[in-house]
Amino acid sequence: MNIDFTFSDTIAGYITGYDAKERWFTLETSDKRPFKLNLIPSTYARSVQNLTEGWQDPGDFGPFLSTNGQYVFAYGTFYPNAGESEVAFEAQQLIFPGKEPKVYRHEEQNWWITQISSIASSYLKWQFDYPKEEINYKNYRTMLHLGGSKKGDYLQETDTISRMVYGFASAYLLTGKDEYLEGAELGTEYLRDHMRFFDTDDDLVYWYHGLKVEGQKETKLLTSEFGDDLDSLPMYEQIYALAGPTQTYRITGDQRIRDDIDKTIDLFEKYFKDPNGVGYYSHLHPITLDAHEESLAHNKARKNWNSVGDHAPAYLINLYLATGEKAHADFLEYTFDTITKYFPDYENSPFVQEKFFEDWSKDQTWGWQQNRAVVGHNLKIAWNLMRQQSLTPKDEYLDFAKKIASLMPEAGSDQQRGGWYDVVERVKKTGGKHQFVWHDRKAWWQQEQAILAYLIMYGVLGDKEYEKQAREAAAFYNAFFLDNDDGGVYFNVLSNGMPYLLGTERFKGSHSMSAYHSTELCYLSAVYINLLITKQPTWFYFKPYPNGWKDNILRVSPDILPPGSIYISEVFIDEQPHYDFDAQGLTVKLPETEERVKVRVLISPSK
Template sequence: MKYFSQSMTLLGKVTDVNVKEACFTLRCRSGDSFLVRTSSQTTFNVLRNLDELSRDRVPAPPDFNSGGGISELVRKYVHSDELVIIYGIYQAHQGKEQFQASTVTLPHYEKGRYIFEESHWWLTQISRLADEWLDDLFGDRRTYEMDDFAEFYQTNLNIFGLPMQDDNVQECATLSRLIYGLSSAYLLTGNERYLCAAKAGVRYQRYTFRTLSHDGQSCFWSFGKRKIRDRGAKIAVASENPDDRDTIPLYEQIYALAGLAQYYRITQDWEVLEDIQRTVRTFQRFYLDSPKNGFSGLEGYFSHIDYATLRPDTEALGDNRSRKNWNSIGDHIPAYLVNLILALDPLPRGGKGWEEIGEFLNTCRTILDTTSRLILQKFPDPNPEVPFVNERFHADWTPDQNWRWQQNRAVVGHNLKIAWNLTRVASYYRVLAEEDRDRGRDTQAQQHELYATDFLNLAKKLGDAMAIHGLDQVRGGCFDAVEREPQPNVPIEFTWGNTKDFWQQEQGILAYLILFGSTQEYRYLELAREMEIFWNACFLDHDNRGIFFRVNDNGHPIIEGAYGQKGGHSVSGYHVFELNYLAHIYTRSFVRPVLDQDEDGANFCLFFCPDAKTGRATLNVLPDFYAPGAIEIAGISVNGVPRASFSEDNFQIDLEEEELGSPIVVEFRPKLLKKV
């Protein structure tokens, strides 16, 4: 090769430093080593968050000479056995290679303490994101009503957060995603601005997009509302998304619940729960493959129904007819099931509908059990040489490898999403097994333990496989769509390009963090940290306090067309807020305990505000599905007053009638203190 040059990002661990020559060796996850040279034009920095504050507090070494040139900077910033991400120019000419660094970015300013594992990092990020979303949509308002969403909410926003020209659509599912984000921001920070906005958004969603059945027992959510110039507005019932046009796709109905479920965790609002129940009845009546519904009874949920016949087998559905896919099976779990079960299990006491809620909880548990088992049994490829799951199926569960753009292709983020969520479900099943044992149901306990083991084993298998076949082992991050069966001698065959999307990075970070928490296997923590470095170095839009949807292989943003939008059908306040919310919780629960000597150094808080009209006498506060004994309650305060006594291991806290409507802060203490 002659005269070859290419801009390139490298992420890896420093293995050797030559201060005199101002160079060092970087070893990437792939095993490749690069000799990195620096010059007077090389800049050194520490990861920045969306608050734009410099966190460069790297201590100067002994006898440091600030005017000593590049060698002194290398001595200060570059140390063996530390992760760094570098951008520079790779050159090759007649058998000789060189990598010249332009920027060297550290993920820490103190050895072994990654900046995104500090207590404030994800709290700051979610706050800046929530503030900017609300500022972009509503300007200087700090309180919100349903009418504000009616007038100002818009799905499609450009990169600056401004409305797109001639586009006045309000999509229900993306509004729900924003409500999820605002609710999550309140759970982490207790900022009443976010809860006020979430409440107004919930009311607007329920009053605008909900269509009740004749008996009021079930409901559908319309795709959206489109404002018509000088003529009011038009409700669009069927989806306008190209993959689902003129159908009612299940995944849009599922994500219509994402915001409602997270908001319900905070408020226990009975009317919100009623709409969630109605929607789940719709799933069970119209989408479930059950003999009761006139279908084959092979389990699972059909992905689409026809808006005219409300059936999944109508010819008008085309290639979405009688189909099942990842979204119709797996998306139930993260979108609403986990948060709903956390809010309802144990059953709340007080208020109305106790018996009905018990039946509904059993329905939710059944859906969780069915969808998790189907992922375990139907999704893995029978060929052990194929590391990716199948994502689309016919009604009889034979893989559909001819559907439009998907064909026989894998979405890396879906495989990571399965790893993340099956690990969560495994923890819940271990809790169920413990409850069974306490009640003398040994057979059921054994069954739950077996499923928990199977779920975790598949999660580990996928996490390990994606580390090889889905992650960029040189630059960091994970790729998008790849061929499930690549050409011979090609480890990864890209479908359209080696780009990386924001939501798939979220799945990887959360998958590897929770796998580390569940297994204490250090390789998962290393993978999580590398993905967190790439996320914070490449996906944060510092100019506009947002995130980039897509970056290229080197982590540089792609902002052409829809990829430059801050808001759209595929991007709203969901994935990035979910990342911030759970990365904070997982880091405090699983990572900080192995670093801190202080027993309370990893503690974290969640904020709740149960609605006064609910009449509830209890509140469930467990942050996520945890294995038994993983965390405990360290403190509770109501309306700013600490409780003198409480049960550390009881995550259903009692409420007095006068405490309803008051902010409740629950402090948690991790119990996983094993050092690694």
């Protein structure tokens, strides 16, 4: 069929040829399809720019185009050629991932550290007008406009506060900036004072969905007000209430936080866990705490990815890193054993099954999910399996992660433009494709899962295909998701990379977005790239309370990495050299003191 209309789009790929005189170049996409792109007099180029940076002009882009294997994003227009079956493409804008040919700036030692600092500073400014005003969580609002201004609602959701706290704590771990720790600790304190319910009869902690704050009046919202979970206690809301406090606990050793975590886990074990089977229910009735109440409707006696898998990345891995306790390692192993046993469904689909009835039979009629796949959840499983593989190595973990990594590019990525899709049909339909459920847009958090999955897989296994996938995903994210005008990152972009700025997807704060996935990406990308891939020592910062840690031993491992891959090379306490540490064990013996100390630890890769 001849195409007789023009349309604009993006092509991403690796340069295979260049004719400077005739002004065209050829490239090959990630799935090895060739394209010829014509240059026009107005074609211009830029290199990716980090948050806080100005425009990055690469200068003469001829050296880039004459370098075979150079990765490039080209935005332009397809024009029909009269009488020909092919169309011509004229490139209007070129984006290179580095300032020099074959360089990826996101692999610079401080790229992600700079980015996390910018994001954290933006949320401090947007929520609290810091540094003009003090950090006061009474002023926190869930909904933030594109530029960071508050939408005017009075809602404070527990999970979005917790996720922002996670971002501040992670930024402190990488930068040591006191304002980020202040934001994390004040946010944790606010959650404890306003969003926590302590059941003295059962000795358990529950977390409210949120608050409505109007003047001096606070109205606590026990059950979820989100449509999918209305009038229930969703497991994922209880899980994510722990995300920020647990990351803060890693830094401070605050035993009040630990007590809340322990009592919330007790809640999971007593009420959410299936007493007669395996795994955790996704929802409970708010009064009876029973997963089998008829009023739960489509959430009655269900299990899903969130109720089983989200423990690990949200809080449990960070809790284990802080404590090293066997109980937490065992919980992690139970989680991944469950995922590995029940989630694969490769005889029917390249995507995992995500929704289940209580006997682990498939639920393929639930709500919006039906028989559909969330692309990022598959990648999230691969990423976290590789973390667990370094703690409790098992063939089934590694095989499952590698299976996901091999299937996902074709099933869930955009191999013409770059980036990863959102929700698709689990089985192929018209045209032999996994059709889009609603749209072909790309969400920021799904890019995060792809980047982290392939970074850790390349860092641990060394397969060059994983390096290729990680670089392509990170290049797309940094080229299109960073809001260099207003700060932070965009929620969604169109398939061609242009920001999508309608409805709640134009916001920087919402039920779905806070400073969590963007900062988690920054923190762990810095860890995986610096310590596993480019082999660059990296500083990490802690500020423990006196006697916060058992035997005054501070655990400083930045993530669950392969045994022996990293070690402590230097430690400073209150900027004085400190030598009482276990380099291979990744622990620091803290001094006996009645004051808090600031600990700066240089983690180095083993060569």
